[in-house]
Amino acid sequence: MLAEIKEILIEQERLQQRVQELGAEISRDYRGKELHLICVLKGAVLFLADLSRNMTIPVSFDFMAVSSYGASTETSGVVRILKDLEQSIEGKDVLIVEDIIDSGLTLHYLYKNLYSRKPVSLEICTLLDKPERRAVDVPVKYCGFSIPDRFVVGYGLDYAEKFRNLPYIGVLKDEVFR
Ligand code: IMP
Ligand code: MG
Numbered sequence: 017m018l019a020e021i022k023e024i025l026i027e028q029e030r031l032q033q034r035v036q037e038l039g040a041e042i043s044r045d046y047r048g049k050e051l052h053l054i055c056v057l058k059g060a061v062l063f064l065a066d067l068s069r070n071m072t073i074p075v076s077f078d079f080m081a082v083s084s085y086g087a088s089t090e091t092s093g094v095v096r097i098l099k100d101l102e103q104s105i106e107g108k109d110v111l112i113v114e115d116i117i118d119s120g121l122t123l124h125y126l127y128k129n130l131y132s133r134k135p136v137s138l139e140i141c142t143l144l145d146k147p148e149r150r151a152v153d154v155p156v157k158y159c160g161f162s163i164p165d166r167f168v169v170g171y172g173l174d175y176a177e178k179f180r181n182l183p184y185i186g187v188l189k190d191e192v193f194r
Contacts, residue, residue: 018182020192025168026161026185032066034160038141039070042111042158050074052108052135056126057081057099058180059115062172063143063160067113078103084122095125110135111158115172116144119151127154144168144185161185167193 017024042051050073055064057079068075081099110130117123123140131138141158148165163185169175170182175192 018179018186020179020189021169021182021186022189023187024184025163025166025187028183031160031171031184035063035066035143036070038158038160039067040072042067042141043070043072046073046109049109050076052076052078052103052105052110053113054101054105054110054130055079055113056115056122059172059174060113060143062180063115064113067141076103078105080126082122082126095122097129104133105130106134108135109137110139112138112140114140114142116146116168117142117154117156118146118149120154121152123154124152143171144173 053064053068053075055061055077064077068077078101079099080097080101083096083098084094112123112126112130114123127138127140139157140155142156143160145156145159145162146165147162166187167175168185168187169179170184170186172180173185174180175188
């Protein structure tokens with residue numbers, strides 16, 4: 017285990033097992049359809065890669081980057097689009113793939129924004145959810161794990177752009193934040 021990690025919250029094996037289950041569940045739900053996956057950069061990249069490899073339906077990818085102003089471990093609710101989609105989503109079955117829902121403010125904004133572009137359907141799949149922290153309601157269809165209110169890193173999630181490559185979800189030691 018990396019020196020900066022205090023505790024592993026979700027081991028690699030459990031993570032992969034759950035991602036497999038989600039891929040199978042989504043494939044069943046969209047059987048006979050094509051699914052357009054929208055990955056929220058950068059945190060959801062690893063999840064998208066593994067989740068989509070566990071899907072048995074035809075899929076396409078597009079990417080969006082958003083940023084929220086505020087302190088580094090908390091979001092302010094003001095969302096800015098840094099990179100927009102390359103393709104139109106009008107008439108498509110769309111699934112937003114996100115790493116984590118915390119206050120819900122980012123996804124609340126994103127969901128409304130994408131909904132206005134007239135997809136046939138629009139759902140949300142998040143790897144992690146911190147329900148205790150929710151400030152606005154977000155319609156989450158698929159969720160990997162509900163976790164307690166702790167700042168986590170790994171499997172795409174970062175602290176100051178580091179730790180995204182860890183194959184597990186971990187909690188940082190307190191001194192890392194100082
Ligand atoms: P929300 O708008 O508060 O739901 O924040 C969502 C975004 O904040 C996520 O997409 C992450 O980029 C970031 N975030 C929230 N909690 C964590 C965490 O525990 N670790 C790393 N990033 C987090
Ligand atoms: Mg994110």
